[in-house]
Amino acid sequence: MTDKITGLILAGGQGSRMGHIDKGLQTFRGKPMVEHALERLRTQVDELLINANRNVESYLHYGYRVIADDIAGFAGPLAGLERGLANASYPFVVTVPCDSPFLPLDLVMRLSEGIQSQNADLAVAKTFDQPHPVFCLCKTSLAAHLRAFLSEGGRKIDKWYATLKVVEVNFDDEEAAFSNINTLEELQKFQI
Numbered sequence: 001m002t003d004k005i006t007g008l009i010l011a012g013g014q015g016s017r018m019g020h021i022d023k024g025l026q027t028f029r030g031k032p033m034v035e036h037a038l039e040r041l042r043t044q045v046d047e048l049l050i051n052a053n054r055n056v057e058s059y060l061h062y063g064y065r066v067i068a069d070d071i072a073g074f075a076g077p078l079a080g081l082e083r084g085l086a087n088a089s090y091p092f093v094v095t096v097p098c099d100s101p102f103l104p105l106d107l108v109m110r111l112s113e114g115i116q117s118q119n120a121d122l123a124v125a126k127t128f129d130q131p132h133p134v135f136c137l138c139k140t141s142l143a144a145h146l147r148a149f150l151s152e153g154g155r156k157i158d159k160w161y162a163t164l165k166v167v168e169v170n171f172d173d174e175e176a177a178f179s180n181i182n183t184l185e186e187l188q189k190f191q192i
Contacts, residue, residue: 006088007045011098012053012080022055024098036101044108047089051080076155077134085143094137104177111137114169121164127175133157
């Protein structure tokens with residue numbers, strides 16, 4: 001296991017595929033989706049932060065620090081990650097999206113093993129040939145590097161990853177754990 005880890009729930013998106021509503025606050029199996037993510041991540045990390053750009057009061061209700069993007073206009077997950085790296089108390093940050101209520105309970109352990117085994121900058125989850133870039137563990141020392149990428153107009157997560165030493169960690173045995181809920185139809189489908 002790596003050093004202590006800060007967990008970051010990414011809830012700062014605009015929910016465009018869900019009619020521009022706040023996905024993290026949508027009820028799923030009796031509670032907001034963000035609660036599922038918090039419950040599954042909290043036991044794996046030493047600190048939790050929530051990245052949110054609206055409904056901050058609702059997210060503060062969970063008792064964790066809520067941080068907003070520095071870049072206006074819903075700049076994407078990298079803007080949230082940058083704020084997480086800048087605000088983390090520990091040397092590593094793990095990110096998960098608020099719309100993935102089934103995230104693996106061994107996510108942090110396996111990403112930690114991956115980053116250590118390859119002495120990488122960042123570990124990202126992968127199932128079969130599908131990487132899951134918003135499920136990552138990275139060094140907080142990358143904060144200035146990411147800030148520079150964003151200030152130059154970079155927004156694509158895979159383009160930033162291409163500038164780093166990245167290890168992909170295989171989660172083929174937990175493919176369903178990475179199911180995320182992007183639309184109201186998916187929200188209904190997974191309710192069962």
